Amino acid sequence: MTPTELEKGTSLWHDAALRLRKNHAAMTGVVVLAIVFLSCLVLPSIPGLLQDPNAQALDLKNRPPSGEHWFGTDHLGRDIFSRVLYGGRISIAVGIITTAVSVTIGVCWGALAGYAGGRADDAMMRVVDILYALPFLVIVILLGKALDPITADLTNGAVDLFAGEGATVAEQNDTRTWVEPITTLVPLFIAIGALSWLTVSRIVRAQVQNVGKQEFIEAARSLGLGHARILFRHILPNALGPIIVYTTLTIPGIMLFEATLSFLGLGVKPPNSSWGILIEEGANRMASNPWLLFFPSLFFASTLFALNFLGDGLRDALDPKSSKD
Amino acid sequence: MIRQILNRLGQGLLVLFVLFTLTFFLVRLLPTGPFKTERAIPEHIQAKMEAYYGLDQPLLVQYQRRLTNLVSGDLGSSLRLEGREVGEIIRQSFPVSLQLGLVAIMLAIAIGVPLGILAAWRKNSLIDYGAMALAMVGICIPSFVIGPLLADQFGRRLEVLPAMGWNPFSPVYWLLPAFTLGLISAAYLSRLTRAGMLETLNQDFVRTARAKGVGEARILFRHCLRGGLIPAVAYIGPAFAAVISGSLVIESIFAIPGLGTHFIKAMETGDEPVITGVVLLYGSLITLANIATDLLGLWLNPRLRTTG
Numbered sequence: 071m072t073p074t075e076l077e078k079g080t081s082l083w084h085d086a087a088l089r090l091r092k093n094h095a096a097m098t099g100v101v102v103l104a105i106v107f108l109s110c111l112v113l114p115s116i117p118g119l120l121q122d123p124n125a126q127a128l129d130l131k132n133r134p135p136s137g138e139h140w141f142g143t144d145h146l147g148r149d150i151f152s153r154v155l156y157g158g159r160i161s162i163a164v165g166i167i168t169t170a171v172s173v174t175i176g177v178c179w180g181a182l183a184g185y186a187g188g189r190a191d192d193a194m195m196r197v198v199d200i201l202y203a204l205p206f207l208v209i210v211i212l213l214g215k216a217l218d219p220i221t222a223d224l225t226n227g228a229v230d231l232f233a234g235e236g237a238t239v240a241e242q243n244d245t246r247t248w249v250e251p252i253t254t255l256v257p258l259f260i261a262i263g264a265l266s267w268l269t270v271s272r273i274v275r276a277q278v279q280n281v282g283k284q285e286f287i288e289a290a291r292s293l294g295l296g297h298a299r300i301l302f303r304h305i306l307p308n309a310l311g312p313i314i315v316y317t318t319l320t321i322p323g324i325m326l327f328e329a330t331l332s333f334l335g336l337g338v339k340p341p342n343s344s345w346g347i348l349i350e351e352g353a354n355r356m357a358s359n360p361w362l363l364f365f366p367s368l369f370f371a372s373t374l375f376a377l378n379f380l381g382d383g384l385r386d387a388l389d390p391k392s393s394k395d
Numbered sequence: 396m397i398r399q400i401l402n403r404l405g406q407g408l409l410v411l412f413v414l415f416t417l418t419f420f421l422v423r424l425l426p427t428g429p430f431k432t433e434r435a436i437p438e439h440i441q442a443k444m445e446a447y448y449g450l451d452q453p454l455l456v457q458y459q460r461r462l463t464n465l466v467s468g469d470l471g472s473s474l475r476l477e478g479r480e481v482g483e484i485i486r487q488s489f490p491v492s493l494q495l496g497l498v499a500i501m502l503a504i505a506i507g508v509p510l511g512i513l514a515a516w517r518k519n520s521l522i523d524y525g526a527m528a529l530a531m532v533g534i535c536i537p538s539f540v541i542g543p544l545l546a547d548q549f550g551r552r553l554e555v556l557p558a559m560g561w562n563p564f565s566p567v568y569w570l571l572p573a574f575t576l577g578l579i580s581a582a583y584l585s586r587l588t589r590a591g592m593l594e595t596l597n598q599d600f601v602r603t604a605r606a607k608g609v610g611e612a613r614i615l616f617r618h619c620l621r622g623g624l625i626p627a628v629a630y631i632g633p634a635f636a637a638v639i640s641g642s643l644v645i646e647s648i649f650a651i652p653g654l655g656t657h658f659i660k661a662m663e664t665g666d667e668p669v670i671t672g673v674v675l676l677y678g679s680l681i682t683l684a685n686i687a688t689d690l691l692g693l694w695l696n697p698r699l700r701t702t703g
């Protein structure tokens with residue numbers, strides 16, 4: 071080790087970054103994620119580069135992949151390449167928003183329960199136990215159907231708002247294509263996030279209990295720091311490792327869940343696409359037009375692989391003691 | 396011990412109550428209703444039908460009536476299928492789903508646990524990497540991709556297994572759907588078994604056993620298996636829940652006449668008693684599976700007994 075390196079010293083995070091960089095599977099995951107995320111975010115924003123994902127060309131239907139249509143076309147002549155990229159935007163956004171909701175609730179709930187202890191802790195964890203026993207998918211299907219009329223109102227309101235008054239029907243339809251995925255999905259997935267914070271809260275509670283027993287917390291308390299400051303500035307930063315790991319592993323879970331809901335006919339509505347919808351459409355026409363299933367599944371599965379490998383790598387890097395599950 | 400079980404059962408009842416309340420009010424929000432069909436029903440007939448089923452009463456009165464009926468064991472009758480009781484629908488279709496689910500769980504254990512033991516035994520070898528890569532495939536590729544692929548390959552191309560349908564007495568019908576359903580649980584079980592076995596294999600008593608000259612197979616199966624399986628056993632409850640949710644998808648892929656199929660149909664028509672019946676059944680199953688999992692954990696890990 072050179073002297074400058076010694077002087078710098080190694081922080082916990084620096085250590086972790088070194089360990090992560092040695093993990094080939096995790097680093098491959100980072101590269102794959104970068105490619106997928108960038109192509110889904112950037113390519114559709116460049117005007118004129120991609121074909122309209124919802125434009126039908128019935129004379130070009132069911133074409134296999136070619137120079138013109140890299141991923142082929144579907145039964146309505148829509149370009150699969152651009153549908154996969156546009157659909158990816160929705161799938162990724164859903165994964166991130168829902169995970170953000172779920173992790174925020176879980177961290178707050180678990181931290182409060184772990185820090186408060188005693189009766190409050192018992193009661194809060196009892197709520198978690200009860201929610202754990204709910205048949206999750208069934209409740210979400212119910213919730214999704216029940217939210218339908220609400221989201222329809224929301225969509226109409228948003229279309230009026232963004233298209234402006236006196237807009238033509240064509241203008242309204244244009245606005246609708248980008249407003250609808252947001253207004254139909256956001257309520258449902260915020261609700262899903264609000265139901266799926268249970269595991270995070272248990273992890274955070276255990277961490278907070280462990281850290282809270284240590285002496286520097288006692289010291290902080292004897293210095294007269296307030297509860298909020300102790301919890302958010304002294305305890306939670308020490309629980310950050312497991313929270314980051316869990317967040318990385320939740321995103322693929324939620325994306326899989328979105329795909330399942332789309333497969334069952336909830337979630338994103340046609341003609342808009344998400345990876346789940348494209349896979350569902352592809353599975354129906356798998357025998358005659360295999361490319362319809364192959365390309366969306368390829369993007370979906372590689373994103374999931376990458377996130378899971380990255381999550382495993384982060385776990386090994388940030389929390390060397392814990393074992394894989 | 397018995398007190399603990401009673402405590403958990405009491406909590407289970409609370410779960411069922413929460414589930415019932417949630418379902419009852421969510422169903423009222425549904426845009427579809429049992430009598431909102433495409434065929435326009437004359438208003439006075441609709442009113443009569445609603446009165447017959449008590450749907451014209453105030454919401455809280457309906458809620459209270461349904462709750463008292465439920466407590467006395469009456470699930471009510473379907474609003475869509477005339478004269479059919481929910482209990483009867485469940486008795487008919489639940490055995491199919493239960494059989495599918497049990498076969499799936501057994502397949503998951505039979506695949507996942509040995510794979511995990513093998514991976515832990517040859518840690519960081521090709522076997523380990525191969526097994527864990529396989530587990531990752533099971534986690535990342537959704538069942539609704541694998542299911543149709545398998546059905547297409549084995550059912551339509553090779554024609555060795557039926558691509559859809561169900562026959563309770565013929566195992567060839569069980570294989571594809573149960574495998575597809577159990578795959579994700581098998582993947583998690585293999586990862587958990589590997590982790591648990593690795594932790595146990597690192598303990599001091601294993602070194603002592605090796606020093607005494609105990610054979611590898613005996614160390615693996617006599618000394619480590621019981622302790623190493625604890626994380627995997629703790630996962631059986633969640634696996635059961637995963638299988639229950641998964642069966643909704645699997646039943647629709649393979650056209651299996653189970654409870655999930657009834658649930659989806661009831662959702663489409665807003666058939667509240669059927670929806671409630673299925674949800675409550677799922678909730679009780681998950682609660683029972685969780686209790687059974689805890690008991691198994693206690694049996695495997697005596698250290699938990701004193702603290703609990």
